Amino acid sequence: MLFKKKETVEPVTLSFDDYLTTVINVYESIPSSVSLLKPKMEAIFSDSYDFSERNFSLPSGQKSYLCYLSGLINEELLDDNVIKPLLHREENIEVSDDFENILTLKSFQPVTTWENTVELILAGNVLLIVNGVKPVVLFLAEKNLRNVADPTTEYQVYGSKLGFIEDSRTNVGIVRQFIQDPRLKTKEYQLGKVSKTHASLVYLEQYVDVKTVETIDSYLKGFNQKHMLSLGQLSKYVSRHPNSIFPQASKTERPDHVAYALTQGKVVLFVDNSTFCLLAPITFMDMLETSEDHSFLVSWNLTFIRLVRLISLLFGSSLPALYVALVAFQPELIPTTLTINVAQSRAQIPLPATAEAFLMLFALDVLVEASIRLPSFVGQTIGIVGGLVIGTAAVEAGIVSNVMVIVIALTAVAIFTLPNWEFVSSWRIVRYAFVLSAASFGLYGLVLAIGFLCLHLAKLDSLGRSYLYPLTPFDGKELKNFFKPQR
Amino acid sequence: MIKHTNFKKISLIILIIMFSLSLFGCADTREIDQRTIVIGMGLDKTEEDEYIVTLQVPILVPNGATESGTNDFETITGKGEFVWEAITNLEASTPTVLFFGHLKAIAIGERLATEGMDHIIDLLDRRAPLANEVFLLIIRKQNDVHDFLNQESPLISLPALYIDRFFGADQKVSRTKSVRLFQFRRDHDMVSHAATIPLAYSNEDSIFIEDLGVFHNFKLVGELKGHEAGVGMLLKDKKVDHMNYSLDIEQPNTNLKASIRVNLVNNISYDKTNPVKMNFNINGKGELVYLYPEGIYSSQETLNKIVRELEKEISQDITDTINKMKRLNVEPWLLGHRIWAMDTEYFSTLNWNETGWRDAEYDVSVNVEIEQTGQRGMLDKKKIGD
Numbered sequence: 075m076l077f078k079k080k081e082t083v084e085p086v087t088l089s090f091d092d093y094l095t096t097v098i099n100v101y102e103s104i105p106s107s108v109s110l111l112k113p114k115m116e117a118i119f120s121d122s123y124d125f126s127e128r129n130f131s132l133p134s135g136q137k138s139y140l141c142y143l144s145g146l147i148n149e150e151l152l153d154d155n156v157i158k159p160l161l162h163r164e165e166n167i168e169v170s171d172d173f174e175n176i177l178t179l180k181s182f183q184p185v186t187t188w189e190n191t192v193e194l195i196l197a198g199n200v201l202l203i204v205n206g207v208k209p210v211v212l213f214l215a216e217k218n219l220r221n222v223a224d225p226t227t228e229y230q231v232y233g234s235k236l237g238f239i240e241d242s243r244t245n246v247g248i249v250r251q252f253i254q255d256p257r258l259k260t261k262e263y264q265l266g267k268v269s270k271t272h273a274s275l276v277y278l279e280q281y282v283d284v285k286t287v288e289t290i291d292s293y294l295k296g297f298n299q300k301h302m303l304s305l306g307q308l309s310k311y312v313s314r315h316p317n318s319i320f321p322q323a324s325k326t327e328r329p330d331h332v333a334y335a336l337t338q339g340k341v342v343l344f345v346d347n348s349t350f351c352l353l354a355p356i357t358f359m360d361m362l363e364t365s366e367d368h369s370f371l372v373s374w375n376l377t378f379i380r381l382v383r384l385i386s387l388l389f390g391s392s393l394p395a396l397y398v399a400l401v402a403f404q405p406e407l408i409p410t411t412l413t414i415n416v417a418q419s420r421a422q423i424p425l426p427a428t429a430e431a432f433l434m435l436f437a438l439d440v441l442v443e444a445s446i447r448l449p450s451f452v453g454q455t456i457g458i459v460g461g462l463v464i465g466t467a468a469v470e471a472g473i474v475s476n477v478m479v480i481v482i483a484l485t486a487v488a489i490f491t492l493p494n495w496e497f498v499s500s501w502r503i504v505r506y507a508f509v510l511s512a513a514s515f516g517l518y519g520l521v522l523a524i525g526f527l528c529l530h531l532a533k534l535d536s537l538g539r540s541y542l543y544p545l546t547p548f549d550g551k552e553l554k555n556f557f558k559p560q561r
Numbered sequence: 562m563i564k565h566t567n568f569k570k571i572s573l574i575i576l577i578i579m580f581s582l583s584l585f586g587c588a589d590t591r592e593i594d595q596r597t598i599v600i601g602m603g604l605d606k607t608e609e610d611e612y613i614v615t616l617q618v619p620i621l622v623p624n625g626a627t628e629s630g631t632n633d634f635e636t637i638t639g640k641g642e643f644v645w646e647a648i649t650n651l652e653a654s655t656p657t658v659l660f661f662g663h664l665k666a667i668a669i670g671e672r673l674a675t676e677g678m679d680h681i682i683d684l685l686d687r688r689a690p691l692a693n694e695v696f697l698l699i700i701r702k703q704n705d706v707h708d709f710l711n712q713e714s715p716l717i718s719l720p721a722l723y724i725d726r727f728f729g730a731d732q733k734v735s736r737t738k739s740v741r742l743f744q745f746r747r748d749h750d751m752v753s754h755a756a757t758i759p760l761a762y763s764n765e766d767s768i769f770i771e772d773l774g775v776f777h778n779f780k781l782v783g784e785l786k787g788h789e790a791g792v793g794m795l796l797k798d799k800k801v802d803h804m805n806y807s808l809d810i811e812q813p814n815t816n817l818k819a820s821i822r823v824n825l826v827n828n829i830s831y832d833k834t835n836p837v838k839m840n841f842n843i844n845g846k847g848e849l850v851y852l853y854p855e856g857i858y859s860s861q862e863t864l865n866k867i868v869r870e871l872e873k874e875i876s877q878d879i880t881d882t883i884n885k886m887k888r889l890n891v892e893p894w895l896l897g898h899r900i901w902a903m904d905t906e907y908f909s910t911l912n913w914n915e916t917g918w919r920d921a922e923y924d925v926s927v928n929v930e931i932e933q934t935g936q937r938g939m940l941d942k943k944k945i946g947d
Contacts, residue, residue, distance in 0.1 A: 402590055402591075406663060410665065414619050417596075421621045427592055518584070
């Protein structure tokens with residue numbers, strides 16, 4: 075048989091509640107006896123080497139049992155504030171309220187349901203049971219957090235040197251340092267039935283559009299996926315056009331950018347375990363902005379920089395396509411001396427201009443992709459080798475023309491002037507589409523492709539806000555403000 | 562319902578794409594290196610009455626292959642009973658397809674121009690790949706058109722590019738005037754059926770483009786030489802810049818020599834008489850660029866003498882030029898068209914092409930003011946207010 079017959083696999087139910095029912099009877103109350111509770115806990119956390127237990131007897135003779143996930147709790151606090159006081163207690167412990175007088179701990183609570191108890195243990199807390207007394211959960215969770223550090227992906231010259239970390243609550247705190255106003259509102263969510271990831275929605279009341287908050291709130295409340303492990307997943311979930319190649323939310327790890335976005339009426343989404351947060355709604359023009367732009371002392375610098383980015387975007391997306399269209403279809407539109415130069419540079423090239431363009435674009439993207447995740451010292455080597463191979467060697471070997479190398483080099487440099495990497499990636503795809511269109515139908519094809527792209531952009535929206543605002547709907551004041559902000 | 566809406570949407574998208582693509586009209590997907598780029602074209606007739614077409618094409622060698630790094634070129638020649646036949650004959654001797662998209666100039670032999678070139682213009686005008694912005698030139702009899710196109714100027718290697726740069730630089734010397742194919746056609750289609758084309762020739766060292774050939778009914782019938790070309794511009798475009806005059810003024814003791822560069826503006830009007838009387842009211846501003854003998858500073862009296870002489874000279878040039886064209890009964894400056902456009906009825910009474918232009922009367926008044934005397938070295942000149 076040439077192809078293996080596809081086997082039908084029954085979907086595995088991964089619901090947390092369902093899993094518990096297969097291990098224990100969740101409808102039973104949690105027992106107050108160590109001998110009954112211990113085997114159940116061991117069953118729930120079977121095959122987990124980090125599940126730790128401690129059995130000991132109190133001076134009064136009562137048996138005690140503690141269980142937790144090591145690595146998530148502060149064991150020093152557990153020894154000093156829980157175990158030592160218990161071992162010094164000589165009287166019998168009758169009810170859970172007696173713990174108030176024994177433990178030198180900030181907070182604990184008696185257990186309620188099995189689900190809640192297991193969730194709290196997973197969150198890094200400790201379950202304590204003394205024979206004959208209702209078990210309690212001791213809040214000793216200590217998250218593994220790193221210190222606040224420099225943002226590593228959004229380098230800026232003049233901007234602040236502060237970046238977010240992997241804890242959404244800490245990140246909200248950082249934002250509060252930037253905007254000390256009671257109108258800064260925060261909402262929290264638990265996303266994913268399995269991952270139970272904590273997410274925070276932050277916005278500035280009276281600045282934000284109420285409808286935007288309502289929309290995103292309803293999206294997050296209705297989140298019914300099992301996992302929420304990355305910000306990209308959340309971004310696709312809150313996008314109304316998930317199949318578009320343009321991002322409808324932007325990512326940042328810079329608190330100053332978030333603070334600026336909040337004052338622009340955007341909402342911010344933080345998710346645990348990600349150093350980035352999501353900003354929405356965003357527009358095409360937002361993708362050309364950085365928070366650093368406002369650090370310029372002279373406003374004309376900002377005008378210049380934004381114009382440079384806009385022109386670079388045009389160059390970076392359409393230059394290879396323009397080259398293909400002009401060389402293969404409409405050479406009469408190139409100035410005569412340049413035509414002669416181009417024709418001379420292509421005299422011994424075996425590939426047609428279209429293949430040449432695709433080859434070079436692909437080589438460029440391979441180079442970018444190869445060097446992006448490498449350590450900086452290897453990345454530099456890749457850059458040099460790639461530059462030599464793509465540049466000099468390819469020309470000398472007669473595989474590509476030197477004009478093509480100039481076109482690709484300019485394209486590569488131009489597109490990276492855009493501050494948003496996600497946006498850059500989108501335009502890289504557009505670039506291929508443009509070249510394909512130009513290779514098929516010449517300049518007419520390129521114009522047609524640009525026309526379709528404009529249509530798509532005009533149709534796109536981010537949480538109800540037009541993507542091309544302030545161009546459509548036209549807002550001259552806002553447009554002027556983009557290039558030359560008011561005082 | 563949803564499926565129906567989706568179907569409609571998809572059908573609409575497919576329709577839009579189909580219609581958009583059906584508008585695509587360029588099936589010519591030839592790469593730049595698969596085309597023989599024609600930069601210049603020469604047209605002439607042999608003594609056997611055969612058309613001879615010369616094409617100037619750059620030789621495409623990879624960059625760095627030539628020692629000098631300059632663009633080398635080649636001229637290829639073909640003959641035929643018709644111009645088109647000669648061109649198609651040429652296609653047989655070139656490796657790739659002839660591409661006229663970069664044609665800069667068409668050089669036409671004087672012999673062909675004298676015999677009449679209506680069918681040439683028709684062919685050039687009719688062929689779509691040939692831009693109607695190409696410059697036209699008449700090559701004087703002393704040169705073969707092929708030799709002219711083969712002439713390498715030390716300044717710019719490709720002769721056709723030399724012509725393009727020459728006219729593109731808007732030459733400040735008013736000796737000639739660029740004429741593009743559409744301009745020639747346009748002027749020729751006006752009431753006088755006359756137009757001009759610059760004349761050119763080359764010697765071993767360089768290329769010369771000066772004077773204008775006058776065409777009537779697509780035949781070369783005369784020439785406008787030197788100042789006459791500048792006067793032609795003044796009469797047609799109503800202005801001319803940088804006309805140069807050198808005057809020799811007789812004085813009791815010593816003759817005065819002066820060179821003046823002058824910009825002139827012409828105000829044309831006419832009296833509705835029969836024959837028509839045209840009034841050329843010319844005002845100009847001049848610059849004294851040379852005065853001899855040394856030491857004679859341009860006093861007001863000297864300046865007045867120079868201005869009077871200059872005005873007389875300009876007036877004489879205009880009179881001579883108009884009379885020359887009247888003798889040929891050719892009016893290449895759209896003067897008749899001006900009258901036709903303003904008053905067609907009156908124009909029809911003039912019998913312009915037969916006797917109207919020849920009998921036309923005219924009055925020329927010239928008024929020149931010297932704006933700059935250029936006496937930077939005059940140390941004892943008085944300060945203003947002294």
